[in-house]
Amino acid sequence: MPVSPEIAWVVSDQIGHAYARLLNATQSHIEGEEVRVPEFVAMVILTNFPEGITQTTWGTYQGVSRQRAHVIAKKLVAQRLVEVERVGRGSRVRLTADGHALISQLQPAVSAHLASLLAPLSQQEAETLSSLLSRVLPLP
Numbered sequence: 411m412p413v414s415p416e417i418a419w420v421v422s423d424q425i426g427h428a429y430a431r432l433l434n435a436t437q438s439h440i441e442g443e444e445v446r447v448p449e450f451v452a453m454v455i456l457t458n459f460p461e462g463i464t465q466t467t468w469g470t471y472q473g474v475s476r477q478r479a480h481v482i483a484k485k486l487v488a489q490r491l492v493e494v495e496r497v498g499r500g501s502r503v504r505l506t507a508d509g510h511a512l513i514s515q516l517q518p519a520v521s522a523h524l525a526s527l528l529a530p531l532s533q534q535e536a537e538t539l540s541s542l543l544s545r546v547l548p549l550p
Contacts, residue, residue, distance in 0.1 A: 435523045439516060444489050448472075450516070453491060453509055454480050462495070462504030479503075 413421075414453075421537045437447050445453070445487040455471045456463070469479030483498070483503055491509035528536055 433505060434523060435519055435527055437524060439520045443512070443516070445486070445491070445512070449482055449486055449491075452479070453486065453505060453513055456492065456503065456505045456509070457513055459504065462502040464497075465494070465501045465503055468503050 414439050414538060422471055433447050433451075440447065441448075452472050453467065455468065465483060466476045468483075469476045472479060472482070474482070483492060483494050483501075486509070487494055489508075490506055491512060492503055493506050495504075531539065
């Protein structure tokens with residue numbers, strides 16, 4: 411049976427609320443860093459693509475347009491956290507060593523804070539939630 415529009419609305423609202431809480435948790439740990447939450451999220455996405463991805467695909471994973479991904483890339487390139495390589499008519503984006511270092515530095519504290527937000531769930535429930543979300547939002 412397909413998902414009803416009513417439950418789709420509720421689930422979407424819950425995901426949006428969770429997203430806002432998770433972004434706020436991340437913000438508290440990156441204050442004073444040279445990146446804001448959208449750039450940090452964009453960099454974290456790149457950790458799943460060691461060889462890099464196209465700017466269009468990167469924008470899709472961020473939930474932004476190719477043009478917005480370009481703006482984010484430009485800022486991160488200026489900070490030497492990502493590199494953009496022209497490939498034909500497109501561009502491939504990947505983290506630099508400095509980008510990887512920043513993620514590695516921030517990940518332990520951010521992950522611990524995120525774990526505290528998910529504390530009402532058991533480990534198995536969190537894994538089930540992750541599995542369900544990956545069906546809707548597949549990553550490699």
